[in-house]
Amino acid sequence: MSSLHVLSRAGDHQVVWDPAAVAACDPEAVAAIQEAEHLFADLRARGGTAFALGPGQRTTRLDHFDPSFNEIVLVPRIIGG
Amino acid sequence: MDVRQTASEGELATLATLLERVVFELDTSLASDCQATSGLATARLRSFLTDREWAQLSQHGCLDVASPSVHGRRYRVPRAGGMVTLYQHDRPLLRLCVGPSEPLPRDDVVLLHLVSIRGDEQRYLETANPFPVRARGAR
Numbered sequence: 429m430s431s432l433h434v435l436s437r438a439g440d441h442q443v444v445w446d447p448a449a450v451a452a453c454d455p456e457a458v459a460a461i462q463e464a465e466h467l468f469a470d471l472r473a474r475g476g477t478a479f480a481l482g483p484g485q486r487t488t489r490l491d492h493f494d495p496s497f498n499e500i501v502l503v504p505r506i507i508g509g
Numbered sequence: 510m511d512v513r514q515t516a517s518e519g520e521l522a523t524l525a526t527l528l529e530r531v532v533f534e535l536d537t538s539l540a541s542d543c544q545a546t547s548g549l550a551t552a553r554l555r556s557f558l559t560d561r562e563w564a565q566l567s568q569h570g571c572l573d574v575a576s577p578s579v580h581g582r583r584y585r586v587p588r589a590g591g592m593v594t595l596y597q598h599d600r601p602l603l604r605l606c607v608g609p610s611e612p613l614p615r616d617d618v619v620l621l622h623l624v625s626i627r628g629d630e631q632r633y634l635e636t637a638n639p640f641p642v643r644a645r646g647a648r
Contacts, residue, residue, distance in 0.1 A: 433553060435609075435617045439546035475610070477632075479624040481557060487577075487627035499557070503621045504613070508638040509592075509606035 432464040432500040434471065443467065450495065461495050467502060468493040475505035550614035557620060572619055574626045586622040590615060593622060594642070607637035 434441040443464040449457035468478055468490075480497035481487040490500065555563055558572075566572045566588055576582035581598040584605070592604040609621055625633045 435550075435613055435621060437611045437613060439549065439614075477625070477629065479628040481624060481628070487624050489628040501557075501620065501624055503609070503624060505610040506607055506621065506625060506633070506636050507610045508636050509608060 430495060430498050430500075432467065432502065434467055434502045436504060441467070445495065447495070464495065464500070465493045468500070471502045471504070476502055477505075478502050547614045547616070550616040550620070554616040554620045557623070566619070572623065574623055576630060577627055578630055584622070584626050586619055588615060588619055590618065592640070593637070595639075601642040603639045604642055605634075605637035605639055607633065 429444055429446055431442055431444045443460050445457045445460035445464065446454070450461055472478065478490040478493075479487050479501050480490050480494070481499055481501060490497070494500075554566075558566065562572060570588045572586045572588070574584045574586060576584070579597075583596050585594040585596060587593070590608075592606050594601050595603040595605055607622075609618060613621065
């Protein structure tokens with residue numbers, strides 16, 4: 429299973445999808461991907477950043493939504509204090 | 510016609526009781542939401558850390574994040590919030606003031622620092638306001 433996590437003041441928002449089900453055009457999996465893509469675009473438009481990561485794995489900034497990653501984290505814009 | 514009415518003491522007391530009840534329910538609901546959100550953030554952070562990283566965070570209240578680009582550089586992220594300290598070869602060089610543009614649960618803030626340093630260190634440093642670390646005993 430793959431997932432996208434949104435860090436926000438509203439608390440946890442997570443979208444989970446099964447890549448195999450997406451490949452098989454399962455409607456629920458496709459809807460999950462579409463929701464993840466929408467969240468990704470919305471956060472990026474507000475100045476946030478997306479990262480792909482996993483425990484012990486290299487963390488990569490994502491400029492385009494890529495559902496092939498197992499874990500994607502969306503973080504709000506960071507600011508200097 | 511004068512439509513103003515004067516509330517009786519009994520009605521005022523009932524209203525006050527209702528308001529107290531509403532405030533109590535709101536407080537309880539908000540506290541419950543905060544605890545739930547915080548618990549989820551902790552579980553999420555744990556899932557992205559190695560056992561060793563989690564042990565450091567749990568036992569020492571901070572997380573050391575190695576620089577992906579500079580040998581010997583690491584960032585110490587405090588779990589309780591506050592500035593991140595940049596170390597070079599175990600010497601504290603700078604304190605960095607940087608954080609999310611909106612309030613997040615504390616463990617989500619730790620995760621934000623972790624992924625920002627590992628995934629986009631250059632932008633992280635460009636965004637942070639750096640402050641020199643004063644040597645002990647210096648005035």
